[in-house]
Amino acid sequence: MTIIGWIQIALYCVIVVALVKPLGWYMTRVFTGEWTPLSPVLRPVEAGLYWLGGVDPKREQHWLTYTVAMLLFHVGGFLILYGVLRLQAMLPFNPQEQSAVAPDLSFNTAISFLTNTNWQNYGGESTLSYLSQMLGLTHQNFLSAATGIALAVALIRGFARSSMRTIGNFWVDVTRCTLYVLLPICIVYALFLVSQGMPQTLSAYVDATTLEGAKQSIAVGPVASQVAIKMLGTNGGGFFNANASHPFENPTALSNFVQMLSIFALGAGLTNVFGRMVGNQRQGWAILGVMGVLFIAGVAITYWAEANGTTGLNALGLAGGNMEGKEVRFGIVASSLFAVITTAASCGAVNAMHDSFTALGGMIPLINMQLGEIIVGGVGAGLYGMLLFVVLAIFVAGLMVGRTPEYVGKKIEAREVKMAMLAILVLPLMYLGWTAVAVVLPQAVASIANPGPHGFSEVLYAFTSATGNNGSAFGGLTGNTLFYNLTLATSMFVGRFFMIVPAMALAGSLAAKKSIPASAGTLPTTGGLFIGLVVGVILIIGGLTFFPALALGPIVEHLAMTANTLF
Amino acid sequence: MLKEIRPAIVLLLALTLLTGLAYPLAMTALAGVIFPKQAQGSLIEKDGQVIGSALIGQQFTEDKYFHGRPSATTAADPEDSSKTVSAPYNAVNSAGSNLGPTNKVLIDRVTADVDRLKAENPSAPVPVDLVTTSASGLDPDISPEAALFQVPRVAKARGLSEQRLQQLVRDHSQGRLAGLLGEPRVNVLALNLALDAAK
Numbered sequence: 197m198t199i200i201g202w203i204q205i206a207l208y209c210v211i212v213v214a215l216v217k218p219l220g221w222y223m224t225r226v227f228t229g230e231w232t233p234l235s236p237v238l239r240p241v242e243a244g245l246y247w248l249g250g251v252d253p254k255r256e257q258h259w260l261t262y263t264v265a266m267l268l269f270h271v272g273g274f275l276i277l278y279g280v281l282r283l284q285a286m287l288p289f290n291p292q293e294q295s296a297v298a299p300d301l302s303f304n305t306a307i308s309f310l311t312n313t314n315w316q317n318y319g320g321e322s323t324l325s326y327l328s329q330m331l332g333l334t335h336q337n338f339l340s341a342a343t344g345i346a347l348a349v350a351l352i353r354g355f356a357r358s359s360m361r362t363i364g365n366f367w368v369d370v371t372r373c374t375l376y377v378l379l380p381i382c383i384v385y386a387l388f389l390v391s392q393g394m395p396q397t398l399s400a401y402v403d404a405t406t407l408e409g410a411k412q413s414i415a416v417g418p419v420a421s422q423v424a425i426k427m428l429g430t431n432g433g434g435f436f437n438a439n440a441s442h443p444f445e446n447p448t449a450l451s452n453f454v455q456m457l458s459i460f461a462l463g464a465g466l467t468n469v470f471g472r473m474v475g476n477q478r479q480g481w482a483i484l485g486v487m488g489v490l491f492i493a494g495v496a497i498t499y500w501a502e503a504n505g506t507t508g509l510n511a512l513g514l515a516g517g518n519m520e521g522k523e524v525r526f527g528i529v530a531s532s533l534f535a536v537i538t539t540a541a542s543c544g545a546v547n548a549m550h551d552s553f554t555a556l557g558g559m560i561p562l563i564n565m566q567l568g569e570i571i572v573g574g575v576g577a578g579l580y581g582m583l584l585f586v587v588l589a590i591f592v593a594g595l596m597v598g599r600t601p602e603y604v605g606k607k608i609e610a611r612e613v614k615m616a617m618l619a620i621l622v623l624p625l626m627y628l629g630w631t632a633v634a635v636v637l638p639q640a641v642a643s644i645a646n647p648g649p650h651g652f653s654e655v656l657y658a659f660t661s662a663t664g665n666n667g668s669a670f671g672g673l674t675g676n677t678l679f680y681n682l683t684l685a686t687s688m689f690v691g692r693f694f695m696i697v698p699a700m701a702l703a704g705s706l707a708a709k710k711s712i713p714a715s716a717g718t719l720p721t722t723g724g725l726f727i728g729l730v731v732g733v734i735l736i737i738g739g740l741t742f743f744p745a746l747a748l749g750p751i752v753e754h755l756a757m758t759a760n761t762l763f
Numbered sequence: 764m765l766k767e768i769r770p771a772i773v774l775l776l777a778l779t780l781l782t783g784l785a786y787p788l789a790m791t792a793l794a795g796v797i798f799p800k801q802a803q804g805s806l807i808e809k810d811g812q813v814i815g816s817a818l819i820g821q822q823f824t825e826d827k828y829f830h831g832r833p834s835a836t837t838a839a840d841p842e843d844s845s846k847t848v849s850a851p852y853n854a855v856n857s858a859g860s861n862l863g864p865t866n867k868v869l870i871d872r873v874t875a876d877v878d879r880l881k882a883e884n885p886s887a888p889v890p891v892d893l894v895t896t897s898a899s900g901l902d903p904d905i906s907p908e909a910a911l912f913q914v915p916r917v918a919k920a921r922g923l924s925e926q927r928l929q930q931l932v933r934d935h936s937q938g939r940l941a942g943l944l945g946e947p948r949v950n951v952l953a954l955n956l957a958l959d960a961a962k
Contacts, residue, residue: 321856387793671861
């Protein structure tokens with residue numbers, strides 16, 4: 197670990213915090229329908245879309261209608277993406293003449309992008325046409341991100357409102373999010389990425405003759421437009437197989453730094469939207485504080501583990517940390533930081549190969565995902581995931597002092613706690629359950645690349661990443677098999693929708709409640725005590741759930757590594 | 764609920780066309796005008812022929828060139844398309860080795876590389892980036908130490924003085940951005956092009 201490394205990490209945190217208020221201000225105005233600097237241009241477009249779709253932007257929806265609208269939107273999105281992948285051979289923008297994507301891989305990829313997971317069983321440059329990348333993936337990157345943010349805003353309305361039956365209008369939220377938030381940022385962002393060296397072209401791959409006279413075919417494509425939304429929307433599905441480690445998908449140290457910022461920007465800004473909408477910005481800062489504590493701890497451990505290197509490399513006299521699977525321009529610190537950010541948020545883009553991380557360095561990304569990606573989290577998804585934990589923490593605190601728990605003026609009662617528990621329990625059921633199945637089925641075991649405990653980690657990581665809608669991988673595992681395509685798709689689906697539906701039910705039941713003023717008996721939810729309480733509940737629930745599985749994978753591997761045991 | 768079906772279809776199609784076609788195509792047009800070179804992949808031409816991209820590493824094996832990092836990319840086996848064979852710096856199939864820290868295959872490979880490099884230059888410690896594969900398999904850079912480590916071999920093959928090559932490496936080393944972001948590095952292709960020009 198170096199001083200300059202820590203300065204890079206500190207600089208990152210400072211800029212993220214500085215972005216929170218401006219983004220929170222802007223997004224709050226967007227979602228409450230107030231005037232924004234972009235309104236003169238976008239209002240007519242927005243109105244045109246509502247007119248076409250027959251949407252009355254003033255008419256709000258009950259939580260059930262809101263959820264059904266969201267699900268219908270997803271069914272359509274799935275059909276488009278699946279169709280484009282299956283038919284890409286016959287469609288335009290296919291200079292490399294890629295053939296149709298196989299049915300199970302198309303199914304997996306469609307579910308994967310629909311759920312904001314972006315698990316890459318597909319190979320990017322070796323599998324997909326430019327049309328599939330644009331009309332299939334880029335578009336779904338936008339829509340799954342917009343949906344996540346819309347749902348978080350709906351849940352915030354649940355907390356902020358008093359005695360109301362409605363939680364907003366899904367169509368309005370999605371349209372506004374896409375037009376006012378995602379598209380404008382992406383246009384500027386994509387141009388910046390091109391300036392750094394990211395290709396943006398529809399030309400076919402380039403054939404080069406290298407200095408030594410060999411032939412090298414170089415994949416290019418409309419990369420920048422996709423990468424902008426991939427990062428901003430915490431989607432993470434790469435244009436190229438190697439994702440953000442590919443020099444075309446992350447050309448410079450600056451592009452890397454801005455990509456890391458863009459993963460956290462909207463998610464962190466949403467905590468401020470929460471604070472503003474419930475009428476006290478300090479409520480939002482407290483939530484961000486909980487996320488910050490967990491984040492810094494994770495960064496410190498991964499950076500330490502990677503900088504120390506592995507026993508095997510050190511024994512050969514190689515100094516400089518574990519550089520296997522990392523790029524020189526990023527080095528140890530930017531690779532470690534990126535890995536923690538991408539799994540804290542549910543992004544899943546990678547600028548280094550997590551499979552080649554040290555046991556403990558790779559365990560932190562795994563833990564981040566198993567905690568439910570609530571450390572800033574996916575755009576929207578992170579906030580509603582965190583609010584579920586807050587509900588539980590408040591409930592636990594209420595039990596300790598024997599009072600009805602309340603949060604931002606809402607009584608937390610049996611229904612809320614049940615919904616929160618349902619959402620939180622379904623995640624381990626998926627990733628632990630499928631991992632158990634996969635390690636006993638011979639055809640699943642055959643996909644494992646690394647022997648010993650690391651192989652177990654690969655399988656656990658795959659199902660955790662899918663369930664958490666992250667999409668990063670211990671990439672050695674051969675995921676493009678019938679078994680994994682189907683089971684991972686199931687995990688992604690359940691991990692997304694069995695979290696969303698309870699969260700929306702919670703939003704509906706909270707919105708219907710009366711707001712009660714804070715009294716002397718109310719637990720203050722803006723201070724250090726509250727932050728400590730929520731961090732504690734997250735670690736206890738998380739720890740009890742997945743520690744046994746971690747012990748079989750990364751922990752035993754770390755012990756083996758220190759004893760210099762190879763497999 | 765049924766009245767949600769019309770917006771579901773109409774808005775989905777409209778937003779799909781907007782974000783899936785209009786946006787990427789408009790960005791392609793804009794980028795092509797503002798940053799034409801980068802948008803095409805930062806290609807390098809020599810005598811009218813594309814010799815590669817400034818951002819994509821390529822394989823060097825001859826003694827007279829500086830070598831990049833080991834690459835784990837593969838290609839389909841020409842004899843049996845269900846299998847893959849090693850194809851370093853295959854820029855249409857980026858990939859890392861994905862070998863874990865306790866995998867014997869990894870340690871054996873690194874050990875062999877270290878032994879080979881030690882024989883080539885016994886006077887300096889082996890830089891770690893020269894014996895580990897990159898994440899993309901297309902890393903265009905090596906650390907300045909890794910370039911300096913190769914100077915004796917290249918000097919011998921070219922009949923140039925070591926001091927001159929060390930100067931060349933230093934001239935082509937890039938520092939951290941603003942002294943802060945990223946890591947010091949040398950672009951191998953740019954260095955080798957300069958080397959050819961330095962005759």
